[in-house]
Amino acid sequence: MELYSLDTKAHDEARQGEVLQSPNEGKNFDKFFLVESYGCAMNFADSEVVASILENNGYGATRDLEKADLILVNTCSVREKAEQTVRKRLTEFKKLKHAKPSLLVGILGCMAERLKSQLLEQEKLVDIVVGPDAYRTLPELIAEAGTGQKAVNVILSRDETYGDISPVRLDSNGISGFVSIMRGCNNMCSFCVVPFTRGRERSRDSFSIIAESRDLFERGYREITLLGQNVDSYYWNNPETNLSVTFAELLSSVAQISPLLRVRFSTSHPKDITDEVLYAIAKYPNICKYIHLPVQSGSTRILQLMNRTYTREWYLAKVDRIREIVPECSISADIIAGFCTETEQDHQDTMSIMEAAQYDYSYMYFYSERPGTLAAKRYVDDIPEAIKKRRLQEIVDVQWTLSNESNKRDVGKTFEVLVEGNSKKSELEWMGRNSQNKVIVFPKDAHSIKKGDYVMVHITGYTKGTLLGVLKTN
Numbered sequence: 001m002e003l004y005s006l007d008t009k010a011h012d013e014a015r016q017g018e019v020l021q022s023p024n025e026g027k028n029f030d031k032f033f034l035v036e037s038y039g040c041a042m043n044f045a046d047s048e049v050v051a052s053i054l055e056n057n058g059y060g061a062t063r064d065l066e067k068a069d070l071i072l073v074n075t076c077s078v079r080e081k082a083e084q085t086v087r088k089r090l091t092e093f094k095k096l097k098h099a100k101p102s103l104l105v106g107i108l109g110c111m112a113e114r115l116k117s118q119l120l121e122q123e124k125l126v127d128i129v130v131g132p133d134a135y136r137t138l139p140e141l142i143a144e145a146g147t148g149q150k151a152v153n154v155i156l157s158r159d160e161t162y163g164d165i166s167p168v169r170l171d172s173n174g175i176s177g178f179v180s181i182m183r184g185c186n187n188m189c190s191f192c193v194v195p196f197t198r199g200r201e202r203s204r205d206s207f208s209i210i211a212e213s214r215d216l217f218e219r220g221y222r223e224i225t226l227l228g229q230n231v232d233s234y235y236w237n238n239p240e241t242n243l244s245v246t247f248a249e250l251l252s253s254v255a256q257i258s259p260l261l262r263v264r265f266s267t268s269h270p271k272d273i274t275d276e277v278l279y280a281i282a283k284y285p286n287i288c289k290y291i292h293l294p295v296q297s298g299s300t301r302i303l304q305l306m307n308r309t310y311t312r313e314w315y316l317a318k319v320d321r322i323r324e325i326v327p328e329c330s331i332s333a334d335i336i337a338g339f340c341t342e343t344e345q346d347h348q349d350t351m352s353i354m355e356a357a358q359y360d361y362s363y364m365y366f367y368s369e370r371p372g373t374l375a376a377k378r379y380v381d382d383i384p385e386a387i388k389k390r391r392l393q394e395i396v397d398v399q400w401t402l403s404n405e406s407n408k409r410d411v412g413k414t415f416e417v418l419v420e421g422n423s424k425k426s427e428l429e430w431m432g433r434n435s436q437n438k439v440i441v442f443p444k445d446a447h448s449i450k451k452g453d454y455v456m457v458h459i460t461g462y463t464k465g466t467l468l469g470v471l472k473t474n
């Protein structure tokens with residue numbers, strides 16, 4: 001799941017192989033680790049937990065391969081391509097061990113969980129294997145691997161949330177940060193490997209979520225994204241008071257930290273997003289008017305095979321409800337082309353639901369069968385790759401038109417923009433986002449603005465995926 005791209009291109013996997021900088025890089029450590037992360041925002045947030053555990057155990061983060069004593073690859077299993085990319089990387093890292101035999105290579109995350117000890121015992125690609133719920137044991141596993149033992153821990157937990165660990169913010173712009181509010185998923189969408197790699201759903205103590213969010217705000221952060229595979233089913237029961245906290249309540253509490261702190265969240269399963277959540281979004285100006293609402297398919301028959309538990313009509317009624325309660329809300333989706341038995345008519349239904357829902361943008365994939373999932377067990381992956389790709393391209397084209405129209409409607413409007421930094425193309429321009437999560441670029445001119453400021457920007461035009469504007473000074 002890629003959270004912040006406005007691109008309407010198809011994604012093979014979300015983010016690929018990023019080595020991020022620790023704010024503590026350059027401090028005095030005896031040993032160094034490098035963590036390369038793939039996959040969804042939750043995996044990137046986990047790398048920050050891992051960095052915290054390692055820095056507390058004497059390992060400093062580095063982005064320099066030659067300096068690293070330990071290379072960790074935090075992996076994604078959501079599509080086959082994601083796993084192939086990681087295997088290639090692990091083969092390259094194995095070669096580095098010839099030049100530096102003391103180097104340890106470890107695999108973390110969903111691929112570690114899915115393949116368990118296979119990459120260590122059979123394929124001999126790594127020294128350490130750690131599943132998503134076992135990161136606290138990393139220091140012991142590193143010590144074991146250092147003495148040549150097999151270091152594997154892929155035990156999934158029913159209660160681990162890493163709630164007490166203060167993540168080291170890797171590669172942060174100092175303005176936007178992720179806060180994990182839950183782990184795992186109980187939904188069992190038939191195409192999806194996540195319930196198997198991340199285990200049962202569990203919610204994190206709301207006090208630690210609010211404390212972490214407040215701490216970020218006090219350190220200058222101005223936007224946090226509450227993360228979970230299915231945030232709307234967040235539910236935490238306080239054992240002391242026996243009072244429970246729902247997602248709507250959590251969202252409201254985080255919004256009350258400061259009106260200057262923007263709050264985002266991802267991902268919402270359509271079946272779980274309640275009116276209470278929508279009313280909270282409408283009530284607090286600092287809860288962003290943007291909902292990522294994956295649809296996956298526009299055909300009720302395919303949705304049933306996917307075990308998504310809603311129909312086309314039910315989904316569209318939810319979209320109407322969002323627009324009724326939060327009229328200025330932007331909506332994006334995840335879409336899968338070419339799921340098992342998908343006909344041309346099912347495919348047309350997907351394109352027509354995109355038009356009906358008027359997505360501002362989408363993340364689009366073609367179906368990739370994952371071993372062990374319900375779909376792999378029950379259905380035949382019977383759509384030829386060429387057809388999957390053609391349908392995906394048609395879906396991308398529809399989204400391209402919708403995104404263009406959405407941007408065109410914004411020309412002439414004025415938005416509040418949180419300034420995140422220089423634009424990608426020029427140091428003479430600022431880049432930021434509006435509440436609807438659209439990227440907005442505008443000239444710096446002579447105004448004294450800095451990162452983290454809120455400014456009003458008048459939209460004058462757009463390019464692919466970006467709104468262009470000018471600062472409104474009065």
Ligand code: SAM
Pocket residue numbers: 001040078079191192193194228229230267268269294296334335336365366367368369370
């Ligand atoms: N929890 C989120 C939800 O329910 O929408 C999304 C999690 S998943 C990691 C991100 C997206 O990857 C899914 O929404 C789906 O579109 C896509 N995806 C998951 N499994 C896939 C598969 N086997 N083949 C292609 N795309 C897949």
Ligand code: SF4
Pocket residue numbers: 185186187188189192193194195229230269
């Ligand atoms: Fe996967 Fe469905 Fe859970 Fe999302 S809700 S992580 S798609 S099983």
Ligand code: F3S
Pocket residue numbers: 001038039040041042043075076077078109110193194197198
């Ligand atoms: Fe990938 Fe695991 Fe996230 S499979 S998308 S890294 S939960």
